[in-house]
Structures are given as C-alpha cells and as structure tokens.
Amino acid sequence: MIHQILKDKPTKLFISFAAFFVANALIAESIGTKIFSLEKLLGTSPANFKLFGESGLGFNLTCGVLLWPLEFIMTDIVNEYYGPRAVRRISYTAVALIAYAFLMFYIAMGVPPADFWYSTGVKDGVPDMSKAFNSIFGQGMWIIFASITAFLVSQIIDVTVFHRIKKFTGEKKVWLRATGSTLISQLVDSFIVLFIAFKIGKGWSWQLVFAICLINYAYKFTMAIVLTPVIYFAEKRIENYVGHETARKMKLAAMGKEEE
Template sequence: MIKNILNDKPTKLFMVFACFFVANALIAECIGGKLFSLEKLFGLPVHTFTLFGESGLAYTLTAGVLLWPLEFVMTDIVNEYFGPKAVRRISYIAVALISYAFIMFFVAMKVPADSWWRGSKAEGGIPDMQTAFSGIFGQGMWIILGSLTAFLVSQIVDVTVFHRIKRHTGEKHVWLRATGSTIVSQLVDSFIVLYIAFKLGNNWSYQRVLAICMVNYSYKFVVAIALTPLIYWLEHRIERYLGHATAAKMKAAAMGKEHPYEEPVTND
C-alpha cells in the first residue's frame, strides 16, 4: 500500500506541497514577532508619512511578511491541481499544528529555567535568557487569535475568488486568477489580523487599524505582482513532472468537471 502511494506522482506532489505549506506557515508565525524596516533593508532613508489622519507611519513590517506571500502562491497551485477541498484540508492542518506549537511554546516558557542557562549569554548582551526566550515566543493571545483567524478566513477567500475567476476564464489568464485571488485575500488577511489583535485586543482606533493595514497591504500587493512569474514557472515544472494528460485531468477534477483522475502506478 505505502509503495503504491509513494509511486503515485500526484500523491507525492501533494505531500510536498502540503509539507511546505504547513512548515512555511509555522515558520512565519514563529518569526512574526520581529519588526524590520523595509527602507533600511534596501538601504533607503526612512521617510514617515500620514494616512487616514495617522502620522509618523513608515514601512515597518513584521518578519512574517517575508514568508506569507509564498503561502498564497502554494494555495493557488494546490487549488489549480487539487481543488478547494485540498486547500481547506491543508489549511485546517496548518491551523491545528500552529495552535499546537503555541501551546508547546507556552509550556516551554513556564517550565523552571536552569540558573546557569539564564545567565549563560550575559557576556553577549543577554543578561536573562528566560526573559529573552519568553519575549520571542510569548506572543499575546490576541495576536495569536488574530493571526490564525486571518489565515483561515483569507485562505477560504483565496479559494473562492480563484475558482470564480477560473470559471469565467477557463485555462487562460493564469496570472489573473492566481494574482487576483492573492490580492483580494491578502487585503482580508491584513485587516482581520490587525482588527482582532489591536482593535479588539488593544483598543486601537479604526483610523490607526486602517492606516497600518494599508501600509502592510501595499507591500503585499507589490510582492503578489512580483511573484506572478513564479506561478508560471511552478506550473511549467509540474506539467513536465506529471505529464500534460495527467495535469489536465487533475485541473478538470479540481474544477469538478469530471471524476478524479486515475493514473496507473509505475515503479519509476
């Protein structure tokens, strides 16, 4: 049984995508506590601006945005070849495992720290390792709730928009359904996480939530456009790996046009 599964190319492809999808989401959540300056990253001077009446804004972003665009690329690829049920399944798995990770982070923070370990990095500028550990992994509950809710809702939005566009365009205009669905879902993701984490959790004003949302979204919008060639490259590689006939059957099945594909098992 296991040999048949591992010899099936579509199954192997799905396993790779699912593993990368879950791992990428988990890593993005773990590194999301760090903020960085986009201007400084590119060696540019930092300029502040005003939006929706909120002054002093700049392109200060969470490190998680470095990985989240890839998550939506994977969503579109899985959606294209395996359909919305597969996207929802790996999204639920990702949320479950991220939740499990945060529970384990909480347990790790609460277990008694060794006295030698707490001061082991004092010479390196970290006087208390326990405080540093808790500061990195101890994200607030509102942030965790906002992030997980935004992730799940934005995935559902991405799937819905993707398939509505594809029903009207067919196999043409890959860029439209992939980039279009990502642009819409990223806006939903940006607003929900800020609304739950900082409007509900910290009583920010709507103006501030919207201003920071648009700053973050403008970055995600540009990245979504920039990653469009990656969608085409991945589809090209998948077509070569699966073969045109199998890929076509999978795409049709993903749209619910026919029964799921059947491919003979090979020993290659």
Template structure:
C-alpha cells in the same frame, strides 16, 4: 496502471506542496513577532505621508516575508487539488499552529536552568525567550482568524476567475485571488489583535487606535501587493515544473478532476 501512476505522483506532489505550505505558515507565525522598518532595511528615507491622520511609514511584521509564499502555494494546490485539498491543509495548518503555540506556552513556564542563564550572552535569556516566543493570546487568535478567512476567500475567488478564463491566464486567477485575500488578511489580524482584543481584556492602554490599525494594515498590504506581483513569474515556473512532472495529459486530468469537484 495509469490511474495508479496518477495517484502515486499526485500523492507525492500533495505531500511536497503541503509540507512547504505548512512550514512557511508556521515560520511566518513565529517570526511575525518582529516588527521591522522597510525603509531602514533598504536604506531609504521614510516617506511620512499623512494618511488616516497619521504619518505613513512601512513598519511591517516580519511574517510578511513568508505570507505571500503561503498564498501562492494555496493557489497552486487549488489548481491541482481543488477546494477540498486547500481546506484540508488550511485547517490542518491552523490546528498545528495552535498546537505549536500551546507547546511554546508550556515551555515558557518551565523554570530555566542555571546553565541556560549563564551560558547565554543575553543578560536575561529566559526573558528574551519569553519575549520572542510568547506572543499574546489575541495576536494568535487574530492571526489564525485572518489566515482561515484569507484561505477561504482565496479558494472562492480563484475558482470563480478560473470558470471565466479556463486554463488560460494563470496569473489572473492566482494573483487576483491572492491580492483580494491578502487585503482582508492584512487588516483582520491587526483589528482583532490590537483593537478588539485589548478592549475586551480591559487593557485600553495597550489598544491601538483605529488610525494605527489602518495605517499599519495599509503598509502591510502594499508590501504584499507588490511582492505578489513580483512573484508572478514564480507561479509560472512552478506550474511548468508540475506539468513536466505529471506530463501534460496527466496534469490536465488532475486539474479537470479538481474543477469537477468544484462544480459538484
């Protein structure tokens, strides 16, 4: 009876966390095409500090709004369902993102109706649709590669820290693994999408310099770093809710099961 309760509640929680995880990752991919100025958004002056031979400023992909949430969700799923649960959701999410972009690329090729052209306030609605949803192939490849590498690193670092801390210091294993994985994620996506990709395509005129990649990646990481630290209380709130949902004994059994699978 107890095991059936555990299985039922555990499955429901996995679906809830997994659904939230996948939704945030998909949204982050689609809104990531927009680049925004953090300083202008906050109404503050740009620092323009010279680094890597360029003036540093926070020009960020809108996806950074959601990616810290994705990595925190990774740690919570990791805590209760172990590496297998995270890997399953990570590869499922990557497949769904690829499928979503495939469907979008097909819809971009559809001839727009006159109703679509005339019924929009945008002068060229179809061009706007293509511009927003039609991300380049190398951006997609870079994003998916960075996502999978970041997820794998997050899982490994999380459990190595947990082996040392045990059930204590949730913030250390969650925030620590997130900060390392996001460091890699922030640079890999830019390096593939804007440095390697254009060079392989022969589109040298669209290729970023190494300095541009480093400056933009640094800004993205600093933002993610700060947000990850600020969201530490959220991790405790979610953990507290899950503990109440399962009850302490059931929660402990599920977490011990997740750790035993790591040590197998």
C-alpha cells in the same frame, strides 16, 4: 499501500506541497514577533508619511510577511491542480499545527529554567536568557488568535475567488485568477489581524488600524504582482514532472469536471 502512494506522482507532489505549506506557515508565525524596517533593508530614508490623520508612518513590517506571499502562491498552485477541498484540508492542518506549536511554546515558557541558563548569554549581551526566551515566544493571545483567524478566513476567500474567476476564464489567464484571488484575500488577512489583535486587543483607533492595514497591504500587493511569474514557473515544472496529460486530468478534477 505505501508503495502505491510513493509511486503515484500527483500524490507525492501533494504531500510535498502540504509539508512545505504547513512548515512555511509555522515559520512565518514564529518569526512574526520581529518587526523590521523595509526602508532600512532597501537602504532608503524613512518614508515618514501621513494616512487617516496618523503621521510619522513608515514601512515597518512583521518578518512574517517575508514568507506569507509564498503561502498564497502555494494556495493557488494547490487550488489549480487539486481543487478547493485540498486547499481547505492543508489550511485546517496548518491552523491545527500552529495552534499546537503555540501551546507548546507556552508550556516551554512555563517550565522552570535551570539556574545556570539565566546567564549563559551574558557574553553575547543577553543578561537573562529566560526573559529573552519568553519575550520571543510569548506573543499575546490576541495576536495568536488574530493571526490564526486571519489565515483561515483569507485562505477560504482565496479559494472561492480563485475558482469563481476560473469558471469565467477557463484554463486561460492564470495570472488573473492567481493574482486576483491573492490581492483580495491578503487585504482581508491584513485587516483581520489588525482588527482583532490591535483594535480589540489593544484599543487602537480606527484611523491607526486603517493606516497600518494599507501599509501592510501595499507591501503584500507589490509582492503578489512581483511573484506572479512563479506561478507559471511552478506549473511548467509540475507538468514536466507528472506529464502533460496527467496535469490536464488533475486540473479537470480540481474543477469538478469529468475527463473530456
């Protein structure tokens, strides 16, 4: 059985996609505790603009956004060749493993630290390693719940929009269904995270929620456009790997169609 799996290129490709998809999602969630300044990264002055009555705003983003655009690209690629059921399967797997990982983080935070470990980071400017560890991994439950919920809902929306566009465009206009589905799903993703984690969890005003949502979405919108050529590059590499005819059959099967 295992030999058949390892010899089948579409199967091996799906396993690789699923592994990268889950790993990328887990890493994005783990590094999401750090907020960085996009202006500083680009070497520009702080934007300092006003939205919905909220002033002094800038492009301060979670490090998770560095990886999430790749997740939506992977969704579109898997959707194109394996269909919505495959996307849902890897999405549910990712959510389950993210939840498991955060459970393990909390267990690790609760384990009594060794006495000598408290001060092992003093020379590096970390006076209490245990507090530092808990600070990094101890995200609030609202944020964790918000992130997982947003990820799952946005993935389902991405799949649905992708296939509805493809029904009208056929095999043409890959950029339209890939970018269009990503733009819609990432808007939903941005709003759900902020609504659950900060409107419900922290009592933010609607004005602040909408302002931060638009700032985050502006970045995601830009990245979705910039990374569109990656879809075409990936499709070319996939067809070279599995063969043009096999790729054609995979796309037909993904759409629930019989071979023509």
